[in-house]
Amino acid sequence: MPEIRRLPESLVNRIAAGEVVERPAAALKEVVENAIDAGATRIAIHLVDGGLTRLEVTDDGCGMAPDQMALALERHATSKLPDEAIEQVATLGFRGEALPSIASVSRFTLESRPQEGDHAGQGWRRVVDHGDIIEDTPAALPPGTRVRVEQLFAKVPARRKFLRTARSEYAACKDVVQRLAMARPDIGFTLDHGDRRVLSLQPGEALASRVSGIIARELADNGVAINLERGPMRLTGIAGLPTYNRGVADHQYLFVNGRPVKDRLLTGAVRGAYSDMLARDRHAVLALFLTLPNEDVDVNVHPAKTEVRFRDGAFVRGFIVSGLRHALSGGDRRSAQSPDVAAMGRWQTEPLAQDAPALRSLFANRDWSNPSASNTAGHTAGHVASPVSPWRGPDSEDPAAPMGRAVEAEALPEIAAQYPLGIARGQVANTYIVAEAADGLVLVDQHAAHERLVLERLRAAGAEDALKRSQALLLPEVVELEETACDRLEDAAEKLAALGLVIERFGPSAMLVRAVPHSLGKSNPAALLQDIDDDLAKHGEALLLGEKLDLVLATMACHGSVRAGRTLQVSEMNALLREMERTPRSGQCNHGRPTWVKLSMADVEKLFGRH
Known part of the structure; x- marks a missing residue:
């Protein structure tokens, strides 16, 4: 009979890391969420090779003392649950698994300096290489915290080979930063990839401005603002007009109590709200922020914290569907606001047909000194012959006037401004x-x-x-x-x-x-x-x-x-x-x-x- 034994702590951490850290974007998400929970007003992110070689997050949050840093790298140690009421959690992180999991599968550097307290003037550095502490020394840095993750899965080749290219991993990291930046417009974010500044967002932006700036600038002109309340539940954000749509659902951003989520109930509600306004292969563009009491939603569903469960899912779905439909139909009859750029370009560059018959000008050889003089086609001034064909006149020899009849346009009525x-x-x-x-x-x-x-x-x-x-x-x-x-x-x-x-x-x-x-x-x-x-x-x-x-x-x-x-x-x-x-x-x-x-x-x- 096989003997039951306790697994080594390092192996336990690597197993746990498999649930939390799937790729660089997952590690980045956990670190940035910690920075937000620390009260940061500015967060700077730097990536090298899409996070495969290195990712670094620097914030100006509250910082940590040396003894707190050591405790933060232990499993199930957190400052975000002061009691056992997990249903009342209001922070993005709370499980106490992220940092030790990341440190067990990478070279992890944690540097921090408290904003206040006994250790306010003292910075400290702690380096963990795939679970082994290799450095624990003082460090010089401004108040706040800096986290560096290098060589992710370098000693776990089975996981390393499943990572995608640097370009794909960078796209996933950028998506994570954009979602968290939309959730917190009060925080400034910068994102650098290699030597290039990709994203620069100032703190204190309006929600609509932050959302449209991240998703697409034209969303501001082709969307409607959402701001609805029903009891303790509130729905805010911006929803694109049905005529402003995409072929994939990647531009639907959903948030519950400030947490970016990917929830089937919410995506189904969005689909239901647009059901009679979009073709089945088209998807709406929007960012929705749902706020409700913490006890009415369970965020402790998955270690990655991207899934949630609602106590009354039917009520939530009905609220979102009715709210979106009301916003899209309540007095709004707009179409997509900007004409297609390519179509506008064709108005300016459309060439003349190569095989079109050459037309002689009606004004050729006319004696401009005599206003009553006839033109070469034999028409008196102010008279237009009835057209017989688009190109030929009654005598089938000379060009005739264009088909149709020129009618003097009536003045626009004064009441036109009402229409x-x-x-x-x-x-x-x-x-x-x-x-x-x-x-x-x-x-x-x-x-x-x-x-x-x-x-x-x-x-x-x-x-x-x-x-x-x-x-x-x-x-x-x-x-x-x-x-x-x-x-x-x-x-x-x-x-x-x-x-x-x-x-x-x-x-x-x-x-x-x-x-x-x-x-x-x-x-x-x-x-x-x-x-x-x-x-x-x-x-x-x-x-x-x-x-x-x-x-x-x-x-x-x-x-x-x-x-x-x-x-x-x-x-x-x-x-x-x-x-x-x-x-x-x-x-x-x-x-x-x-x-x-x-x-x-x-x-x-x-x-x-x-x-």
């Missing part, structure tokens, strides 16, 4: 409405815009509730699934019934489908349940069924809207513009594309080189 989308001036390609606003030129995609308007009308008329009405199956269908899948579906049965899907448990590994939503009557119940279970397993919520119903509504709206290619009267165009101004979310169609764009007068003047 953000302006007054209709015409239609291009029977698809795009051209309108003149008080501050620029507006182009509207008539089909996309009307599609959104019809969808909102259907909802207002109760069509959304009508889609959820159940259609009972003549013969209830038995769907065999794994037992765990049946458990998830059974727990969600009540919520699914509210959407029109009536199911019940039918043995350990089967579900009985009694009714489906009326609008999905032709769907395959087995495939539907399988998809919903996959959704439950991934997001913790049955989002898919609601999205399917939204898709049915969107399809109805698409078929009931004005098609591209239809000629509209000016009164119809203006009616469409006025309804867009009154309708929530009219700035984007049901697939997340913009319904209108505006060129300011300054942009128009730039096209002609006036400025």
Whole structure:
């Protein structure tokens, strides 16, 4: 029988390090969080080879005395839990595992000088090489703490070979710093990679300014501010307009009580809030900060502290979904604000067609001293011949006037200033409405815009509730699934019934489908349940069924809207513009594309080189 023995302390630390320190970014996260918890106002980070060779963090926090430094390098030693009430933890770190774990798999240098106390003027250095203390001496440094991590996993080759390239590790480290910098705009951050300054953020920035400066400058013009409260819970941040989206979800930053997290419930809530405003392969850009009492959230789920659990997850999800929808639709009808840069460039550089017939100027050989003189085409001044073709006149020999009829533009009415989308001036390609606003030129995609308007009308008329009405199956269908899948579906049965899907448990590994939503009557119940279970397993919520119903509504709206290619009267165009101004979310169609764009007068003047 094998003998049970206690593992050496060094091996215990290396095992623990496997849960905390997966790569340089994980070590950097722990060290920077310690600096924040120490009350730092400025934190400087320096990386070499993406942290593979060295990473260094310097802060101006409270600092540590020599005896406290020695204690900090012991496992499960921390100053952040004064009592045993772990559910009340308010700091980023609290487990007491990070520093000894990092020191067991690297050459770790800890230098610190207290801001005040008996050791205020004394700095100290402690160096640990893969678990072995090799230096414990005085050091000269300003008040605060400096941590240096070198040769990560140098003596653990099995872990070292799984690290990625320096470029990939640098990207992960930068992401960690950006997330922590967004969480604490009151702290200044600098990030250097080699000899290059990558990030420089000043302390005391406004939250919106810090977030947009890190994610993307254009987010400030293409986002809405979030500031909502419900009881002790508060949601703040900035959410991008649906028309401002990305192909991946890497630009969604979520925080709970100032802690950057990656939580399935929160990502599912974001997806649900944007469900009818984005295509399935597009993702919103946002930064959300959720604040709630410490006892209502469990942060002690994983040693990396990136996962959390909520006491009332359904309430949290509903709060986020309703808050985002309210912010995106409450009086905001904006589309993406900036015209596509490439499109603007083509306005300026589009060449003339090479095979276009050469046209002789209507003003050639004209006697400008005699205003009434005829031009070479035989037209009297002020008279334009009726066009027969785009290029030839009635005699098929000389160029004629361009097709169409020049009409004097009427003056913009004084009330135009009350209309953000302006007054209709015409239609291009029977698809795009051209309108003149008080501050620029507006182009509207008539089909996309009307599609959104019809969808909102259907909802207002109760069509959304009508889609959820159940259609009972003549013969209830038995769907065999794994037992765990049946458990998830059974727990969600009540919520699914509210959407029109009536199911019940039918043995350990089967579900009985009694009714489906009326609008999905032709769907395959087995495939539907399988998809919903996959959704439950991934997001913790049955989002898919609601999205399917939204898709049915969107399809109805698409078929009931004005098609591209239809000629509209000016009164119809203006009616469409006025309804867009009154309708929530009219700035984007049901697939997340913009319904209108505006060129300011300054942009128009730039096209002609006036400025």
